[in-house]
Amino acid sequence: EAEVAQSPRYKITEKSQAVAFWCDPISGHATLYWYRQILGQGPELLVQFQDESVVDDSQLPKDRFSAERLKGVDSTLKIQPAELGDSAMYLCASSLGRRQEQYFGPGTRLTVT
Amino acid sequence: AQSVAQPEDQVNVAEGNPLTVKCTYSVSGNPYLFWYVQYPNRGLQFLLKYITGDNLVKGSYGFEAEFNKSQTSFHLKKPSALVSDSALYFCAVRDDILTGGGNKLTFGTGTQLKVEL
Numbered sequence: 001e002a003e004v005a006q007s008p009r010y011k012i013t014e015k016s017q018a019v020a021f022w023c024d025p026i027s028g029h030a031t032l033y034w035y036r037q038i039l040g041q042g043p044e045l046l047v048q049f050q051d052e053s054v055v056d057d058s059q060l061p062k063d064r065f066s067a068e069r070l071k072g073v074d075s076t077l078k079i080q081p082a083e084l085g086d087s088a089m090y091l092c093a094s095s096l097g098r099r100q101e102q103y104f105g106p107g108t109r110l111t112v113t
Numbered sequence: 114a115q116s117v118a119q120p121e122d123q124v125n126v127a128e129g130n131p132l133t134v135k136c137t138y139s140v141s142g143n144p145y146l147f148w149y150v151q152y153p154n155r156g157l158q159f160l161l162k163y164i165t166g167d168n169l170v171k172g173s174y175g176f177e178a179e180f181n182k183s184q185t186s187f188h189l190k191k192p193s194a195l196v197s198d199s200a201l202y203f204c205a206v207r208d209d210i211l212t213g214g215g216n217k218l219t220f221g222t223g224t225q226l227k228v229e230l
Contacts, residue, residue, distance in 0.1 A: 004156070031216065042203050042220030043157070056217060091156055098216040101147065104156035 002026045004105035006092050012111045018080035021108045025073070025094030033102060034067055034077050035091040043091055049075065050098065082112045115140045117204045119221035126194045126228055134189040134224045136204030145207040146187040147218065148178055150200045157203065163187060174198070194228045201225050 005024040013019045025032050030051050035043035046065065048056040052072040060067065064083070069075040079086055089109050093102040116139045126132045138144055145164055149157040161172025168180045178189045189202060202225075205218045 006156075040222070042205070042222050043218075044220070045217050048217065093157075095216070100216075101159050101162055102216075102218065103159065104149075106154075106156045109154070 006105035016081040020078045023075045023092030029094035031095045033093040037089040117221040123225040132194040136187045142209035147205040149203045
């Protein structure tokens with residue numbers, strides 16, 4: 001069964017350092033999502049791509065976060081500089097299209113010290 | 114703005130007993146509702162969805178959910194709980210593309226289900 005791949009699974013970084021996460025969606029899925037899940041809360045959408053275009057980044061803290069999906073396949077989410085409050089699980093999801101159900105990867109757990 | 118509420122942080126049930134995990138929603142257009150399950154240090158797994166049609170939706174692993182428009186609820190149910198069902202369950206609502214939405218899922222805060230022997 002096809003799955004969304006994410007790496008790394010765990011990342012520990014110091015405050016003010018840069019960190020990057022990678023996501024490879026299910027093959028053929030045009031829509032890709034990055035969510036942030038703070039402990040004890042539900043996931044919150046950070047950015048949504050349709051192919052290589054951003055369709056929603058209204059909740060992305062653009063002063064420190066950036067996301068790209070250059071060829072419309074895999075995607076990278078970057079944080080620079082990391083802050084203590086960025087400690088969370090970062091989840092990537094993909095769907096065939098914007099109306100289809102989303103399938104989630106295993107996530108990257110980020111700890112900022 | 115759309116929202117979901119999961120009023121219970123934790124639900125405890127004995128194995129073999131029926132279980133219910135509650136969810137209520139608020140949307141301005143048609144409701145598109147989902148249930149996901151999350152095991153420790155794992156991503157979310159899709160369980161079931163309501164888009165339109167029958168109010169009783171059947172999903173994976175024997176789970177079902179009942180859509181009630183008048184009560185704006187979408188409770189998750191299972192006739193006989195298993196210890197392996199113990200996990201974190203999230204209800205979510207999706208905005209309506211026909212009214213300008215973009216398939217954004219808004220999640221509840223989650224309900225921890227604990228099934229005991």
